[in-house]
Amino acid sequence: xxRDEVYIVGDEVISPLGxxxxxxxQRLLDGHTAIxxxxxxxxxxxxxxxxxxxxxxxxxxxxxxxxxxxLEKLFILALQKLIDKHAIPLDKGSLVVLxxxxxxIGLLGNPASTFPQQRATIPAMAGAIQHYFGFExxxxxxxNACISGSLAIAVARRLLRHDRRYKRAIVVGGDELxxxxxxxxxxxxxxxxxxxxxxxxxxxxxxxxxxxxAVYLSTEPVTGAMKIAxxxxxxxxxxxxxxxxxxxxxxxxxxEAMREAGAVTPGFLSAHGTATPYNDEMEAIAFERCGLSxxxxxxxxxxxxxxxxxxxxxxxxxxxxxxxxxxxxxSPGFAHQGTSRPLNIITQRTxxxxxxxxxxxxxxxxxxxxxxxxNG
Amino acid sequence: MERHRYHIRSYCTIRGRTIRVDGTPFFAxxxxxxxGDFLKSAYRxxxxxxxxxxxxxxxxxxxxxxxxxxxxESGPYERHAPxxxxxxxSSYLSDSRHANDIFRExxxxxxxxxxxxxxxxxxxxxxxxxxxxxxxxxxFIFDSYLPEFLVPYANATLEGQHAATSALCGWTEVTDExxxxxxxxxxxxxxxxxxxxxLKRIYNEEDE
Numbered sequence: 001x002x003r004d005e006v007y008i009v010g011d012e013v014i015s016p017l018g019x020x021x022x023x024x025x026q027r028l029l030d031g032h033t034a035i036x037x038x039x040x041x042x043x044x045x046x047x048x049x050x051x052x053x054x055x056x057x058x059x060x061x062x063x064x065x066x067x068x069x070x071l072e073k074l075f076i077l078a079l080q081k082l083i084d085k086h087a088i089p090l091d092k093g094s095l096v097v098l099x100x101x102x103x104x105i106g107l108l109g110n111p112a113s114t115f116p117q118q119r120a121t122i123p124a125m126a127g128a129i130q131h132y133f134g135f136e137x138x139x140x141x142x143x144n145a146c147i148s149g150s151l152a153i154a155v156a157r158r159l160l161r162h163d164r165r166y167k168r169a170i171v172v173g174g175d176e177l178x179x180x181x182x183x184x185x186x187x188x189x190x191x192x193x194x195x196x197x198x199x200x201x202x203x204x205x206x207x208x209x210x211x212x213x214a215v216y217l218s219t220e221p222v223t224g225a226m227k228i229a230x231x232x233x234x235x236x237x238x239x240x241x242x243x244x245x246x247x248x249x250x251x252x253x254x255x256e257a258m259r260e261a262g263a264v265t266p267g268f269l270s271a272h273g274t275a276t277p278y279n280d281e282m283e284a285i286a287f288e289r290c291g292l293s294x295x296x297x298x299x300x301x302x303x304x305x306x307x308x309x310x311x312x313x314x315x316x317x318x319x320x321x322x323x324x325x326x327x328x329x330x331s332p333g334f335a336h337q338g339t340s341r342p343l344n345i346i347t348q349r350t351x352x353x354x355x356x357x358x359x360x361x362x363x364x365x366x367x368x369x370x371x372x373x374x375n376g
Numbered sequence: 377m378e379r380h381r382y383h384i385r386s387y388c389t390i391r392g393r394t395i396r397v398d399g400t401p402f403f404a405x406x407x408x409x410x411x412g413d414f415l416k417s418a419y420r421x422x423x424x425x426x427x428x429x430x431x432x433x434x435x436x437x438x439x440x441x442x443x444x445x446x447x448x449e450s451g452p453y454e455r456h457a458p459x460x461x462x463x464x465x466s467s468y469l470s471d472s473r474h475a476n477d478i479f480r481e482x483x484x485x486x487x488x489x490x491x492x493x494x495x496x497x498x499x500x501x502x503x504x505x506x507x508x509x510x511x512x513x514x515x516f517i518f519d520s521y522l523p524e525f526l527v528p529y530a531n532a533t534l535e536g537q538h539a540a541t542s543a544l545c546g547w548t549e550v551t552d553e554x555x556x557x558x559x560x561x562x563x564x565x566x567x568x569x570x571x572x573x574x575l576k577r578i579y580n581e582e583d584e
Contacts, residue, residue: 145498187487234512238505
């Protein structure tokens with residue numbers, strides 16, 4: 001049975017670089033990065049490099065702001081902008097998929113929290129956001145480590161194709177910095193004490209970041225629509241916290257996404273590129289196995305840090321703007337080849353006709369995903 | 377009349393301190409047994425040597441045991457069989473342990489061994505390693521058991537697969553003392569229809 005094509009027809013981003021996806025894209029073109037030294041004992045007892053949001057400028061825009069947690073307010077702001085811009089109905093025809101790895105986890109066991117502990121759960125957060133807007137459908141939360149954002153797009157696409165009740169979908173993803181998350185990555189010794197350097201030979205680890213990003217999906221190919229042309233997602237079955245040495249799950253994911261898209265060679269790769277030694281090496285191996293080593297490649301982690309449940313969405317949205325503007329975005333922090341297999345890392349803004357890109361992500365638990373997006 | 381392309385081949389429930397496979401009791405302990413002790417005893421009943429089990433948190437242990445029992449009952453899993461899971465409290469057991477580690481007054485320090493389990497899909501990674509499953513994984517977080525969502529979603533997932541005709545699905549809510557778990561394997565052929573009604577019946581079976 002032929003299934004409807006599903007298109008991304010709108011997007012929204014709130015990051016430390018600004019509010020609005022066009023604003024964020026322009027900031028990337030101008031070479032700005034959100035990563036900066038952060039010294040705040042509420043997050044960590046020593047200085048770290050991270051991409052942190054100064055949300056106080058925006059959150060007063062939220063109605064009854066005191067009723068919502070910081071992260072909920074950021075979700076609300078992004079959703080409000082997307083809904084207003086595209087006049088999205090809130091009725092039964094609108095599916096809302098929410099991506100987050102940890103939601104309001106910063107409240108859990110935190111003596112400084114002013115919210116009940118119950119609010120730390122993902123259903124409580126999803127309920128608060130649903131209530132704010134009056135969505136008729138409950139939100140569908142996906143929590144699948146660092147592939148959550150891209151996976152949530154794939155989930156929404158599948159539901160739009162198979163469930164006739166849904167006419168359109170919003171996919172929104174977000175995570176925030178908290179002591180919970182920072183202390184964990186720090187304990188893993190996964191953090192670089194300076195700005196991260198994806199795919200570079202001197203990379204030492206990742207920087208954490210926070211953002212909320214959203215896309216609006218439709219089965220109508222309106223002007224400027226981006227087709228979700230193929231998706232593949234496979235587990236490595238190798239290790240719960242380390243990537244596969246052969247890149248098997250990512251290799252299977254890319255192969256499937258490209259098969260479904262119909263032998264399209266992507267114009268560029270938007271890699272996961274966390275800047276941990278093992279992740280970037282694994283990606284280089286998988287890209288080589290897929291014959292993609294010469295395709296221009298970037299990681300956006302050097303601008304935004306690793307935004308966890310937002311990252312797949314945030315990086316997809318920026319890549320879409322790259323297609324629309326026919327401009328390749330450089331990969332910050334890269335100077336020297338640092339993987340056993342060579343990659344074609346983008347080091348400067350490069351104009352050129354672009355028709356498609358492949359977004360990849362990998363996460364704890366051994367999960368991987370690849371998504372092929374085509375212009376029109 | 378609803379058409380059921382897929383069927384439930386085998387299922388496992390862990391409710392309170394009782395484990396059943398296809399409705400038949402496999403192991404039971406006194407209802408006041410601490411969850412950790414109960415899961416350890418159930419693991420011993422499996423009579424396997426898998427040292428990684430002891431590093432897992434309660435959510436992973438419960439899912440591991442159920443996945444093992446289903447494979448025993450119905451044979452090895454297909455390599456690309458998708459995993460479609462949901463629960464309410466995500467990885468609460470490890471989340472609360474990690475939060476306690478970092479906020480306690482005396483010597484607050486994070487443990488990597490705990491932090492690695494603070495994601496619900498780690499359990500999917502664990503059973504993927506055990507059963508060599510290289511497949512699609514998704515973990516949903518819902519307020520309550522929702523076969524109305526899981527049944528059509530699993531059907532849609534299988535329709536898009538080229539290398540699998542079966543899936544392992546489940547509701548896996550595990551907190552400090554409660555264990556409310558249903559894992560089920562769906563295939564083209566099986567004893568029970570893969571329907572919302574059937575899954576409600578199985579979920580409520582022990583209360584009858």
